[in-house]
Each structure stands twice: as C-alpha cells, then as structure tokens.
Amino acid sequence: xxxxxxxxxxxxxxxxxxxxxxxxxxxxxxxxxxxxxxxxxxxxxxxxxxxxxxxxxxxxxxxxxxxxxxxxxxxxxxxxxxxxxxxxxxxxxxxxxxxxxxxxxxxxxxxxxxxxxxxxxxxxxxxxxxxxxxxxxxxxxxxxxxxxxxxxxxxxxxxxxxxxxxxxxxxxxxxxxxxxxxxxxxxxxxxxxxxxxxxxxxxxxxxxxxxxxxxxxxxxxxxxxxxxxxxxxxxxxxxxxxxxxxxxxxxxxxxxxxxxxxxxxxxxxxxxxx
Amino acid sequence: xxxxxxxxxxxxxxxxxxxxxxxxxxxxxxxxxxxxxxxxxxxxxxxxxxxxxxxxxxxxxxxxxxxxxxxxxxxxxxxxxxxxxxxxxxxxxxxxxxxxxxxxxxxxxxxxxxxxxxxxxxxxxxxxxxxxxxxxxxxxxxxxxxxxxxxxxxxxxxxxxxxxxxxxxxxxxxxxxxxxxxxxxxxxxxxxxxxxxxxxxxxxxxxxxxxxxxxxxxxxxxxxxxxxxxxxxxxxxxxxxxxxxxxxxxxxxxxxxxxx
Numbered sequence: 209x210x211x212x213x214x215x216x217x218x219x220x221x222x223x224x225x226x227x228x229x230x231x232x233x234x235x236x237x238x239x240x241x242x243x244x245x246x247x248x249x250x251x252x253x254x255x256x257x258x259x260x261x262x263x264x265x266x267x268x269x270x271x272x273x274x275x276x277x278x279x280x281x282x283x284x285x286x287x288x289x290x291x292x293x294x295x296x297x298x299x300x301x302x303x304x305x306x307x308x309x310x311x312x313x314x315x316x317x318x319x320x321x322x323x324x325x326x327x328x329x330x331x332x333x334x335x336x337x338x339x340x341x342x343x344x345x346x347x348x349x350x351x352x353x354x355x356x357x358x359x360x361x362x363x364x365x366x367x368x369x370x371x372x373x374x375x376x377x378x379x380x381x382x383x384x385x386x387x388x389x390x391x392x393x394x395x396x397x398x399x400x401x402x403x404x405x406x407x408x409x410x411x412x413x414x415x416x417x418x419x420x421x422x423x424x425x426x427x428x429x430x431x432x433x434x435x436x437x438x439x440x441x442x443x444x445x446x447x448x449x450x451x452x453x454x455x456x457x458x459x460x461x462x463x464x465x466x467x468x469x470x471x472x473x474x475x476x477x478x479x480x481x482x
Numbered sequence: 483x484x485x486x487x488x489x490x491x492x493x494x495x496x497x498x499x500x501x502x503x504x505x506x507x508x509x510x511x512x513x514x515x516x517x518x519x520x521x522x523x524x525x526x527x528x529x530x531x532x533x534x535x536x537x538x539x540x541x542x543x544x545x546x547x548x549x550x551x552x553x554x555x556x557x558x559x560x561x562x563x564x565x566x567x568x569x570x571x572x573x574x575x576x577x578x579x580x581x582x583x584x585x586x587x588x589x590x591x592x593x594x595x596x597x598x599x600x601x602x603x604x605x606x607x608x609x610x611x612x613x614x615x616x617x618x619x620x621x622x623x624x625x626x627x628x629x630x631x632x633x634x635x636x637x638x639x640x641x642x643x644x645x646x647x648x649x650x651x652x653x654x655x656x657x658x659x660x661x662x663x664x665x666x667x668x669x670x671x672x673x674x675x676x677x678x679x680x681x682x683x684x685x686x687x688x689x690x691x692x693x694x695x696x697x698x699x700x701x702x703x704x705x706x707x708x709x710x711x712x713x714x715x716x717x718x719x720x721x722x723x724x725x726x727x728x729x730x731x732x733x734x735x736x737x738x739x740x741x742x
Contacts, residue, residue: 235566237608237634238676259565265487272565297490301562302497303528304521306490309508313486341517343510346483379517411514 210452214243221250222459226286228254228445234283235275244283252286254398254445255279259301262321262335263294263308273328280329287398287443289334289367290325292318292355307340310347310354322362334397335359336367339375339404339418351376352390365397368439370432371424371447375404375416388435396439401432401465402447421450424461433468441469484508497525498561529557532567533574536601539652540578540594543587552581568605572598589643589665593652596645596683599637599674603681606635611726624733626704630697631730635676638686638695644670646683675727689713694722702734 209217209227217227227247234241234255244253257276260268280288293305308314318335326333337355349357359366368391377384403422407415424432424446436442446461484492492504496518506515530553534541541549556577562570575594584590611633620628639645644667651659671691673684686694689711696706697719707715722728 232566232568236568236605238604238606241608261565263486265485265490269565275566294490296565297487297494299563300494300498301565302494302525303532303562303567304497304524306493306521309484309486309489311483311486317486341520342513344489344508345510346489346508347510407520409514410516413514415517415520417520 209247210449211240211243212452213455214240214247216455217247218243220455222455224251224459224462226252226254226443228256228287230449231255231257231276231279231288232259234279241279241282248283253283254287254289254443255283255285256336257288257290258305259295260290260321260325261294261296261301262290262292262318262325263306263314264296264321265294265317266297266299268321268324269296269299273325277329280331287334288329288331289336289398291336291338292358293338305338307338307342307344309344310349310351312349315349315354315357318358319361322358322364326362326364332364334365334367336369336400337372337376339369339372339379339416341379341415341417343380350390351382352387356390356392356395359392359395366391366395367398367400368396368435368442369400369402370435371400371402371404371428372418374425374428374431375418378414378416384431385434388431388438391439393439396435396442399432399435399439399442399444400447401428401444401461404428419450420447422448424464429464429468432465436468444469493521494561497522498558500558526554526557528567529562529570530554532562532570533557536568536571537574537594537597539597539649540574540590542652543590543593543648544584548583552578552584555581568601571601574598589645589648592641592643592645593649595639595641596649596672596674599639599672600681600683602637603635603674603676606633606676609634609729612723612728612730614720614723617723617731620733626702627734628703628731629700629734630703630728631700631732632698633675633727633729635681636698636727637674638691638698639670639672639674640691641670641672642668644668646670646672646685649683677726690718693718694727697722697728 209229234244259272291305294308295302295304295306335358355366373384373387377387401424402420403424405417405419407417409415444465446458446465448458489508492508496502496505502515502518530550533553556574560573575591575598578584578594579591643665644663647663651663671686673686675682689709690713693706693709693713693715
C-alpha cells in the first residue's frame with residue numbers, strides 16, 4: 209500500500225486479508241502513521257523494511273533498528289521482513305537494495321545481523337531473496353543455498369520473491385525452478401509477486417529489471433504455481449510501487465493470485481496489494 | 483579476494499562518485515560492467531525524487547532540468563546519512579546558497595529553508611502537548627526555573643527574503659501573486675509547526691519571534707520574558723501553551739549556593 213491508497217482503502221475497506229507497507233514510509237509521526245493506525249484496525253499489516261542493510265560489513269545502524277521498533281510497537285504487524293542485501297557503508301545510505309558477494313564472510317555478517325534484529329525486535333523476521341544485475345568474482349555460494357543457510361542458522365523465515373527469482377535467473381543464467389526447489393519448504397512464510405521490465409544492453413543481451421511498475425508476467429504466474437505446489441498456501445503479496453495504478457487494478461491482480469491459491473488449497477488465504 | 487567492506491566501498495565509489503573502476507574489477511568475468519548503470523541510475527533517481535518531494539517549490543522556481551542537475555551535484559557531496567529518506571535534504575538549502583548557477587534567484591535558498599522546515603514538521607515525531615495545569619502546579623518560588631521543551635515539529639526561521647509568500651504563490655501556481663511579490667521587501671520571521679490539519683506557516687513580528695525563540699532555545703521563562711518590549715508576554719505565552727507548542731518542561735538547577 210502506498211500513500212495514494214490511504215483514503216480509498218479506509219473508504220472502500222476492500223475485502224483482502226492483509227496489507228504490506230514499507231516500514232520506512234511510516235517512521236516519525238504525523239499523517240502517514242495515523243492512517244496506518246486506522247487501517248490496522250480493519251486488517252493485519254505486514255511491515256517490509258528496505259533500509260536495515262542486513263549485509264553491511266560495518267554493522268547495522270542501531271538508530272534505524274530503533275525506528276523500526278517504534279513503528280512495530282505501534283502497528284503490531286502480523287509479519288516483518290527485510291532483504292538479503294545491503295545499502296549502508298561508512299554511514300552513507302545508498303538508497304537501493306545492493307547485491308552481496310555470496311561468500312562465507314557475507315553469510316556470517318548477515319546471520320549476525322538477523323540475530324541482532326530478531327533479538328532487538330523480539331520477533332521473528334522474514335528475509336527476502338534479492339533481484340540482482342551483477343555477480344561478483346569472489347562469490348562461491350549459490351544464492352539459494354545462501355538463503356537457506358541464513359534461515360536455518362538464525363531461525364528466521366524466508367520471504368520468497370518469485371519475481372526476483374525470475375529476474376535473477378534470467379540475468380545470471382540460473383534455473384528458476386531449481387532455485388525454488390532448493391528453498392526449505394517449512395521456512396517460506398510469505399511470497400512476493402511483481403512486474404518487471406526487460407532492457408537491452410550494449411552487448412546485445414537483455415537484462416530483466418525488477419521495477420514493480422507493471423502487471424505480473426505470465427512467466428512469473430507459472431513460477432508462482434510451482435511455488436504454491438511446493439510451499440502450500442503461503443500469504444502472497446502483489447508489489448506494485450512504481451507508476452502505482454488505481455486500487456482496483458491491484459485488487460484484480462490480488463484476485464488472480466487468490467484463485468491460484470484456492471486451486472491449490474481449500475483455505476481462502478487472500479492475496480493483497482502493495 | 484576482496485573483503486565485504488572492500489566490495490561495499492568500491493560500490494559506493496561507483497554510485498556516489500560515478501567511478502566504477504574498482505567495482506568493475508570485482509565483478510564475475512561474464513558480467514558486462516554496463517550492468518552497474520542500473521544501480522547508479524536507481525541511486526540518483528531515488529535520491530532526486532526524495533529531494534523533489536521535500537522541495538517542490540524550489541523545483542518549480544528553477545525548472546526540472548536545473549533541479550535535477552543541482553540535485554545530482556548535491557547528492558554526490560551529501561549522500562544520505564540515514565536509511566530514512568524523509569530525513570534527507572537538510573543540507574540542501576545551504577548547498578543552494580553557495581551554488582553559483584543559482585545566484586540569479588537570490589531567494590532560492592530561503593525558500594528551500596522554509597520547505598525543509600515544512601518537511602521536518604510533517605515527519606516530526608508525535609508528542610502530546612504540555613498540559614498548562616502541570617506548570618501552574620509548580621511552586622511559585624520555582625516558577626522562574628521552568629525551562630520549556632519545544633514541540634518536535636516546531637521551527638523558527640529568520641529569513642532575508644519573503645520566502646513564505648513566494649512559496650505559497652509558487653505551490654498554488656498563482657503567477658499573479660508571484661509577480662506581485664517584492665523580493666526586496668525584507669526580512670521575515672516565521673513560525674512553522676504541524677497542527678492537526680496540516681503544517682502551518684505563520685509570520686511573527688520581531689518581538690514575538692525573539693520571545694518564542696528564547697523559549698525554544700531553553701532559556702528559563704523568567705529570563706525569556708525579560709524583553710525590552712511592550713509585548714504582552716503572559717498572554718503570548720498562554721497562547722503558545724494552548725496552541726500545543728511545548729511538549730514538556732524541566733526545572734533548571736538553581737545557581738550554586740542558593741537554598742532550595
């Protein structure tokens with residue numbers, strides 16, 4: 209959910225199971241958090257952070273962790289999540305979810321910070337697999353093994369972003385189905401779906417860009433059905449936060465996801481709109 | 483093999499400075515370095531958008547292209563220091579003051595200062611207003627020691643140009659009003675605060691501004707009211723309190739050697 213939807217959500221009270229917001233958009237006081245308080249009375253909220261930088265070599269910013277805790281204490285979210293990525297070095301915030309080298313050192317750093325976060329928040333978090341455009345020469349751990357290792361070592365859950373798997377698999381020549389098959393079934397606590405775009409590079413190859421700016425592609429829907437078959441009826445979110453469409457377009461996407469879930473499991477877990 | 487910190491330093495060099503030599507050398511052999519452009523573009527776009535959100539009147543005054551160019555130079559010198567973009571841009575007004583290409587718009591930096599105060603007020607933490615009855619309950623002898631704690635959304639500005647009327651005219655798209663502003667009309671003193679209905683910008687006269695700024699600076703009430711002015715300080719103070727401009731108070735320790 210983005211700010212443009214605050215009033216329409218309160219007025220229309222759409223029939224969806226829950227909503228997810230970026231934690232960072234509700235830090236501080238004033239109108240945004242007041243709206244979220246009101247919406248929270250009608251449905252559970254998932255807090256999805258983008259700024260904690262679990263992969264920072266320097267450590268995570270205690271002030272940011274405290275800001276997250278303040279939002280969580282006020283909203284009492286159903287789920288909380290962050291990313292397997294980094295964006296802070298030497299105190300500079302680089303405003304993107306940047307790729308980690310897949311090394312033992314990075315794995316240890318991420319696990320230490322997930323432990324620190326879960327202890328501080330006194331909650332289990334989910335960590336999301338990234339979409340990436342580059343890979344490092346020093347990477348030795350396949351990303352799906354890295355994801356599984358973080359969850360197994362720290363007890364956190366996995367937020368399986370099916371679109372990110374599709375994007376990264378294309379960009380790096382991986383097998384997307386094999387990626388899904390390598391994630392531990394019991395540890396996947398949420399699924400993300402989104403649209404992506406395709407860009408041509410100067411060498412004639414194409415790069416898929418995870419831009420959350422369009423409808424979910426047919427390829428991602430197919431991969432989503434594979435994910436449901438493997439992980440069961442996991443709460444699913446449609447992320448669409450660039451060129452944000454009217455709420456009814458999002459609700460249509462959510463209904464599609466819900467129909468796949470219903471075909472897979474009798475329990476009507478609703479998908480929902482970013 | 484580079485350490486994690488070395489990779490992250492090299493990436494910062496690429497994003498902030500546009501120098502991708504070090505990070506390119508760390509990429510896997512099959513990765514074309516132009517893939518790094520995706521990250522650099524996202525970095526600049528995200529931060530430029532954050533500045534645009536906080537400084538809409540500045541953007542309209544100078545136009546899109548100029549704003550983007552100024553923003554990119556600013557971003558390279560002042561990357562954010564917190565993963566909270568609502569708090570990004572506090573140094574932009576000062577940057578604009580010294581930005582030579584902006585000299586033809588002498589009031590630009592003052593408008594930016596006002597917009598930053600408005601943005602800060604929008605995102606300031608919620609705080610319950612001080613209940614004036616709590617102040618009244620302090621023993622008369624100690625009343626002089628009361629130091630007020632200002633509400634987190636409030637700021638006081640002392641600007642050389644009439645930034646408030648320029649800001650209002652620009653944001654409402656009122657060219658006539660903008661045309662009739664006399665930038666040389668002189669200094670304005672402004673109070674910016676968040677109220678239940680939104681952010682308020684109010685002009686104060688010199689004495690009222692000085693009194694409130696002394697209170698906000700933590701001067702004990704007794705010292706702050708010692709103005710060489712005919713301002714009715716007690717009714718002004720009562721108005722500040724009922725307006726919720728203070729969130730609390732503390733008692734200053736009396737000077738050493740005095741008896742409690």
